[in-house]
Amino acid sequence: MRALINSYDVVVIGAGPAGSMASYNASKMGAKTLLIEKSQEIGEPVRCAEAVPKIDELYGIPADPSFVRTTLDGGYIIAPNGKVIAIRGGKTDGYVVERKIFDKHLAIRSANQGTKIAVKSRVTNIEKEGSGYVITINHMGEEYKVRTKIVIAADGVESSMAEMVGLKSKKNVKEVCSCAEYEMINGKCIDDKMLELYFGGVAPQGYAWIFPKGDTVNVGLGIIGGKKSALEYLDDFITNPILEGRLENATPVEFKCGGAPVGGPIEKTYAEGFIVVGDAAGQISPLTGGGISLSMDCGLIAGEVAAKCIKQNNWSEEAIKEYETIWHEKYLHLLNNDLKYKSILQQLTDTELNAIGDSIEGDLDDVNVPKIALKAVKKSPSLLKYLKEIL
Ligand SMILES: Cc1cc2nc3c(=O)[nH]c(=O)nc-3n(C[C@H](O)[C@H](O)[C@H](O)COP(=O)(O)OP(=O)(O)OC[C@H]3O[C@@H](n4cnc5c(N)ncnc54)[C@H](O)[C@@H]3O)c2cc1C
Incomplete structure (x- = not known):
């Protein structure tokens, strides 16, 4: 066991898209930030089909040929x-990107804003200490501890950090x-x-x-x-x-x-000095399983709110709540709609799916579910029993 080696304003756990974007914004806004990743190489192992939206238009991240x-x-x-x-x-x-390179690229962007990164470092415990936290990290069999005012848990679908502070609902684990x-x-x-x-x-x-x-x-x-x-x-x-x-x-x-984790977001994504983001928070479309963009954007929001709280010397539950208010306003209705669409889709037989497909003529210029449902019901009125909720 080693002694406490350092103190930070913000510690981000997990260097996926959520964590790297959160640490990027926290560092950019002046917070002393540490990003901790358990893998020895950021981006590995890949568990993804690697499709991302236009990150250049959405986040100003050039679509670099090294990963596109x-x-x-x-x-x-x-x-x-x-x-x-x-x-x-x-x-x-x-x-479609090479996630191994994409994820590392996001972490490097964050490092260029001043984030310190610890790789091959697994967080094994979080303890409350006054208004902050003490984090225990295992690196190559040795235990280290760091102090922080704010924790951002971006530890993905297998997240255990949020549970350690009593936030994660078991509801998501089932789905x-x-x-x-x-x-x-x-x-x-x-x-x-x-x-x-x-x-x-x-x-x-x-x-x-x-x-x-x-x-x-x-x-x-x-x-x-x-x-x-x-x-x-x-x-x-x-x-x-x-x-x-x-x-x-x-x-x-x-x-x-x-x-x-396609069961929808966890019920509460913040506590005093604590934020949950990305897959760990269930910020992924229940319908498509796409979560990279949502994780990135919610990561940015998390980093910004954390840095603001540090500047104002106030990371109380009330102050940190701003994170959830912002991301709920932007995305909660979309996630709830996708949950509804997913549960309808899950009830349809192949014959009914074929009927919906056959009701669509020509190309579509977007996925407008109510519009598709209306066409399907016109062609096959028996589908109304499933689709009425959407119309
Ligand atoms: C098969 C599959 C295909 C997918 N395809 C797509 C797709 O094409 N497009 C899309 O948008 N989404 C896709 N997704 C979803 C997408 O991969 C996730 O939504 C996205 O990676 C979430 O980012 P994140 O940063 O929240 O979590 P992650 O990317 O999972 O990152 C979490 C990080 O935390 C680290 N970590 C975990 N625990 C600890 C710990 N105790 N200490 C330190 N570090 C820790 C992990 O090693 C990991 O690097 C897919 C998912 C799957 C499973």
Whole structure:
């Protein structure tokens, strides 16, 4: 056991997109900030299909060729009967990135603002000490302790930090979507600039995907429940006739698996001197499992509020609450809508999904769920029992 080695204004736990954006803003606004990552390499292991929206337009982060593998025009939604619906623009354009490099890039941006980074450092405990916290870190078998005024817990889907201060609700843990994915070489996409999302029995209560990633493709799926493991569904998907042999000659170069917390946000994301952000807070679309952009933006909000509290010498629960007020105003209704859409989608049979697909003619310019539901009900009035909540 080593003695207390340092004190910080803000300690951020987890160097994923949420943590690096939080520490970036905290440092930029003058707070003495430490970012702690348990992995020996930031960005590893990857548990992601690696699609991000236009980070240059949204966050002013240039789409650097070192991590951008594909610039997307949009995506295809594919019904169980093979009907392909194209969505171009709207929220579907963006990039497929190399997350190992992307995540490290975000951490480097944060370091360039003054953040200190500790890698191969697992936080094993958080204890309250006065109005601040003492954090215990295990690095290469040695224990260290650091003091901080504010903790930002950005420790992802397996988060245990929020629970340590009594914040995390067990509700989310029950709703983790199990994902399995291969990155494959020699696979073919319908179009090298479009995402492919397959709904129905191929991935019960979730969906399967093929994302173009430069020379390779990310082929994966997420399920909730189901009769087999995610990996077994994935192996079946690869040979599914709906793909018309496009993965026939493909072979994996990487396997990824992980969980996406799609049960909606945790009930409370702050306490005195404490903020929960990203997957740890359930800030991920329950419908799509997309969480990178939300984590980044909520990370920015967390970093800004933390730095402001440090400047005002007040990180009481009342002061920290501003974080939740801001992110709720921006995103809570979207997450709640997605939760509703997800639960409807989960009740639909392949036949009903086909009916919805068949009701759509031509390309879409965005995913407007109420508009799609209206078209579907006009074509198949029996769908009203599921879709009336949306109309
Ligand atoms: C298979 C799969 C595919 C996905 N595809 C997409 C996609 O294409 N697009 C998209 O937008 N989203 C996708 N997501 C979701 C996306 O990956 C997450 O929403 C996003 O990574 C959340 O960022 P985060 O920073 O909150 O957490 P993470 O990226 O998980 O980062 C958390 C970090 O905390 C570290 N950590 C954890 N515990 C400790 C500890 N005790 N001490 C120190 N460090 C710790 C971890 O090592 C990790 O680096 C996918 C998820 C899965 C599982």
